[in-house]
Amino acid sequence: MSDAIDRLVRESRPELGTREARDVNWTEVDRGLFGRIEAERRAERAALKSSKGRLWALVAGGLAAAAAVALIVGKAREPRTMDPVQVVADESAGSVVAIEGDGQLMIDGKPGRVGAELHLGDVLETHGAQATIERPGKLTVVVEQGAKATVARTQGALVLALDRGAVEAQVVPVPSGEAFAVDVGPSRVAVHGTHLRVARTGDHVVVDLTEGVVSLGPAPRIGSTLGSLVTAPAHAEFTATDAEGTLVVSHDALTVRAAASFVPVGPSRASLPALAAAPVKSEPADTRPPSSSGAAPRPDVRSPGSSPGRAATMLAEPDPEAAIVAAVRACVASRPHADNVTVVVTTTVRLELRADGSVQSARFDPPVAPDVNGCASGPIYGTHFTHGGSLSVPVDVRVPSSAP
């Protein structure tokens, strides 16, 4: 009988589904697919625009972020720890603590090894591998595969000039000033203590910020970066040649790339120099939701938008339907779940609206988990429409948004 199965398998391998795949109405699929993609893009653009508006309103309004603005401006007038004129000693940029993958790390064109010390001017290139660099007690940086970066400064804050690819860093907060920066062409992403990833493709730069706050702006010759402040969670994109002019920011937690899991690099570890050369355990970052970086040290600058409720409120004003979708997504995203599980929720929020546009009743169809229901009900009932009547809002959530 097993032979029969083998024969059936052999016969089916080239044939089963081949004709059906050939007969697919591709015109129909193309139209539906690219129509949906265009709709996605429109929604993203709308959300990014409104987020950008809110960011500037936040800064101008003198809310929590304004304190950080003052700090940065103040720091710029103080003696500069990052002034290259003052750089006399070649302070170590850190050391390579792990190289993962089949490829290699090149330092100045030569194969680098675990334990290698990095210095000012070193050019790092990863081919088919990612390298983890640690500056004990200060930061851990993963140079992802296919990246090229130069150590541009080591005195005080470490500055990497990113030519291509991506780096992801977990930075211990510093009491003042900048702890780490990534230069992308003439622009700089300066870090005050955070978990972030900076990716560069040509002049297109993407910053995903899961913790803390960064400044984005022209790289200063000396002193701190006087740019736009971006607080976590945030997904920011800009063109390297004009960071501030092209900056768009989304604070929707679901648009933010999940943080990789890093071993803590706090002061306690710094006091144990023997650990500095130990390989950093690296887990697949894609399987982690944005808010679950359990190993990450908490920065002193807290995100004003890290709770689901906050995310929902932030998105409520410009588009009530988008606000409801964002609220449900944030509530699903905030639920605890195993690292290797992708949660997919497809539901529709059925709304009955009063004549004044307020929400009279709401129900999920099909129902969602009670805690998601409870979490989302506040933002949903707080939403205000410009019309009354009935409304259905489809919601499609996938957490984490990555696959493998």
Add this chain to the structure above:
Amino acid sequence: MPDEERLIARAVAGETLAFRQIYEQHRSSVARLVYRMLGNRGDLEDVIQEVFVQVYKSLKDFRGQAKFSTWLHRVTVNVVLMHRRAARSRPVFSDEPPAEPVLRSRDIGPDEDTERRERVRAFGRLLGRLADKKRIVFVLHELEGIAPGEIAKIVGAPVLTVRTRLFYARRELEEMLRDEPSLAAMQLSFSKVSGAGGEP
């Protein structure tokens, strides 16, 4: 940077043309895999569309740690599973066409090619009777030729679990063959073909 990586990077950077190229390169294999896992033609277009919408949304998270094909298979499997769960919760209307009946031996034509096609269709129906988890690993391994280690990454299960599912899938298929009179007759015709044709 290899061409595929470059193409993905361009698509992630927002180039629709690059995404369309990825889509056109992979859509046929995705369609075939979806059909094999769904076991019917009904929602094929919808599911293919959903797979590529998910690819579009998630491509930025593809870090090149796995092969792109493995990642794409995983997205496809997840979408198919999601679709089947949703389908199970949908009411079945009485005017929906009934499932295609299992072919009776006397319906099989004299032409050998026709017989083979009917066997393949019947086998597809048998696969459709397996539980989702078993069918997926069976399709990926036996029909798509993917090694258990890679399937483990696709379905997010240990390799041992994948092997166990393969074992039970095969055993259940054997039982189905035994218990299904029409396929038992097919089994006889098999032996005849095997004896005449000389299987390598």
